[in-house]
Amino acid sequence: MNKGLIAIMTLLGVGVLLAPSCTTIVPAGHVGAVYDKLEHGVQDEVLTEGFHIKSPFEKVKDFPISIETIYMSKDDREGSEDDESINIACKDGSVNADLTFSYRYEADKVPDLQRKYRGRDGNEIVDTVLRGQLRTWVSEVTKNYTTIEVYMDKREEVNSKLVDYFNKRGEKYGIRFENVSLAEARVTKEVQLAMEKRQKISQELEQQKMNLKKAEIAKEEEKLKQERALIKAQGERKANEEKAKGLTETVLKEKAIEKWDGKLPQSTNGGTLLIK
Template sequence: MDNQNIGSNLKKWLGFIALAIIVIVVLSSSFTIIPAGYRGVLVQLGKVEGVLSEGFNFKLPFITSVEKMEVRVQKEETNQSASSKDLQTVSTVVAVNFSVSPESVNKLYQQVGLDYRTRIIDPAVAESIKAVMAKYTAEELITKRPEVSSEIKDMLGKRLNTYYMKLEEINIKDFKFSETFNNAIEAKTAAEQQALKAKRDLDRVNIEAQQKISQAKAEAEALHLKKQEITPELVRLKEIENQEKAIEKWDGKLPQVTSGATPFINVTPSK
């Protein structure tokens, strides 16, 4: 009898334990926790039913599942190659910052799935790069880099918006060209520098020549004005001034040898 009681009690305890396990499993399947920066896509029997926000959320056990999708800013970096307008092969590294629309993660999951980077972002980046770079020559890709980057950003942003993603920023880290093109650019740069130096030297020579011409004109004009200022009266006045200076310096003695008339008036008093 005691053995029967023990067996009965054991079965009851086993039943309680099994029931407790079932209850725990059911309860644990009835809620989910969505971490910060994520949204949960609620899938019931294979059908997308809605979006769960951050924190603690209830769900139907066993028949529903939750796919967590990040909605923070994410980074995708790819190596891309394209042809320029002048058929130069250009390689570049493109870094794309993007985010998934929190309200539309269910649509992205339904239409694309979790591997949206491979299916959407990488092809969209490659297509935008090739389409924009084909509009510019290799040299313009260097000199107009901000314009090129802006145009790529506009095109890529429109493509990502179609799939409920927002383009935050795009950075083109570098443009790499063939060795032949790089050598041609260096040669062209050297030639332009030499041409610029020659032009500066020519401008300097022309300026110096103009300065000399201007100086000569000024001197000629001054001489012309001086000639216009000389009059007979001015000449006579100059002669008188010279005679007065000579008289002031004369010591009263006549020169011993003269040729021609004495240049001074006889100042000896008459008897």
């Protein structure tokens, strides 16, 4: 076989073997933190998404800079490893809840994270470090609220506070939280009964307010009806008075003349009566 052909085939074979270690693809929405095992350590510049050629001594770890969403929820196998719901502390007890959060890494902080966590990628940091911290962070917010407020009354306020607090605590991890919320929450039977009792009382009070309002409206309508009747009576009385004023003696005589049939009235003795 031609020595030149053998050399080319050898080079191609070596190229095929080395290709995986000399190239990398950073997924969409991610950056790649580069660690040079030979001498340079973690590089200050990250790789953007797409295809890259690298040294075989460089190792690349991916970090999401687009929004990633994680659900820590309870499933049917209560107490199993798949149960990721969290127990959170409140002023007067505790609540079990599902936690949902959306986050992204800040690209300029990725190299420092790679140095701090010794080559872990973004998902590994979330899974091995942050998940445990998040449980504590939630309770640090909810401890200022009662179980009923967390469960129902102030859920939106609590979620808003969680976003602010998570971003404050997440700065050192180079993470920005876009959304944090307590999804489904579960309380003890005693708390549930207390809420049902309060809801019933609230409904009764609301019904009383409606009844009182209806009574006030009926009273106001009756008052208006009486006022309208009074105004009508006063108007009729005034009209009659004006009409009576117009009936003077002259007018009465004129009306008598208008009704006269032309015949003079006769006296009992046969004489004619004269009208003055």
